[in-house]
Amino acid sequence: MRYGIISDIHGNMEAFEAVSKELPREKIDEILCVGDIVGYGADPVPSIERIKALGISTVCGNHDLTSSDLGDIDNFSKAAREAVIWTHQNIRRSDTAF
Numbered sequence: 001m002r003y004g005i006i007s008d009i010h011g012n013m014e015a016f017e018a019v020s021k022e023l024p025r026e027k028i029d030e031i032l033c034v035g036d037i038v039g040y041g042a043d044p045v046p047s048i049e050r051i052k053a054l055g056i057s058t059v060c061g062n063h064d065l066t067s068s069d070l071g072d073i074d075n076f077s078k079a080a081r082e083a084v085i086w087t088h089q090n091i092r093r094s095d096t097a098f
Contacts, residue, residue, distance in 0.1 A: 004028035006056075010063065011041025011087065016050060035061025038091065040083045048095045063087075068096035 004023045009016045023031060033056050038044035044067070051058055063080070066073050067087040076084065 001029045002027055004031040005034060006031060007034040007061070008036045009033070009041070009047050009051075010036055010039045011044040011047050013041070013043040013046050013050070016047055020050070020054070031056045033058040035059050036063045037061070038067045038087045039063030039080065044087045044091050045095060048091070048098060052098065067091065 004026060006016075006019060031054065033051060035058070037047050037051055037058065039061075040063075041047070063084060065071060066076070066084045068091075070084065070088050073081045073084055
């Protein structure tokens, strides 16, 4: 079995789509995401929807977690804090549940 490991999408759909198009060439049997679907990029909801549509098994990254509940972001850089707050305001409740 060949696994494709992805991470740190950070709401960047253009990059995510580019990587998604390359995976079939690698004859991947299953894709796993090790977190940070959201954060920084302008497309958190489409990124989450694409992960769901592809049935990718995913673990929660620190940006995913803090964007969901605005937990402890004191150790984030200023840009990361701003991105987490923006993402929290722009994702749906169903996204946070995912």
